[in-house]
Amino acid sequence: MRHEVRFSGFGGQGIILAAVILGRAAALYDGKHAVQTQVYGPEARGGASMSAVIIDDEPILYPEVTVPDIYVIMSQEGFERYGAKAPAEAVMVIDSDMVEARPACRFVEVKATSEARITLGKVIVANIVMLGAVVATTGVVSDAAIEKAVLDSVPKGTEKLNLAALRKGMELVRVKKP
Template identity: 75%
Template sequence: MRNEVRFSGFGGQGIILSAVILGRAAVMYDNKYAVQTQVYGPEARGGASMSAVIIDDTPILYPKVAVPDIYVIMSQEGFEKYGADAVNPAMMLVDSTLVHSRPACRCIEIPATKEAKISLGRDIVANIVMLGALVRSTHVVSETALEKAILDSVPKGTEDLNIRAMKKGIELAAGISP
């Protein structure tokens, strides 16, 4: 099954890292194919940034996400630039702490930044909270694969914090998704 996932937020939120972790989980731990692309430049700190991942059971011949079926949006500007045109049957996870608009498609609100700050004491792991929620809501990769990919990708000494962030996202999404 093919999934095209678009991540967007502002520079510094770990948007590109999120896509890299998701692709790594698919390829290294779930025996799938994945391609990750990114857009950054003047957006590097503060402006809207975007990264995308295609995950498939078969080799991927074209690496560009054309019409995402899954969106993970972590800022209002990211929504306006990269998510406002989302329509059914797409699904969008939004960080309800920072995104105030809602799309025309199915929308799951995850207060990632708020929970990262309050529950974990570090808003910098909001992207990992969103990854946990994404995986719980869509099963695009397994939770086990995501955990292993996070452990491969985060700075040494932050593993426990990041795994707690992933589990917080899973918990938040479990209260919402079927």
């Protein structure tokens, strides 16, 4: 089963890192195939940043995202550029602190930025909160795989914080589920 996951936000939110971690979880710890790509613009901060991961049980031949079935959106501009046209069958995880609009497809709201800032004390881990939320929502990779991938991707000394952020994201979604 091929999944195409699209991340969008503004530069500096860690949109690319989130995609890399998800791809790493699939490719290294879930025994699946993964290709991670991104859109490069001249801006390093601000703008609308986009990254993507394709995850498949089979080898991935064509590496470009065609029709994403999972969206992770962290800014209003990111929504407008990369999320507004999400097909009805897709699912979108939205940082409801940052995105006003809502899509036509199924969506899950996560207050990732405020949770990161207030509960976790570091706004910078909002992307990891979102990663936890997307895994809890879709099961696109296993919990064990994403934990390992987070641990070996984040700077030394921040493992505990990032793991807490990941679990917080998972918890926010799972509590909501009936």
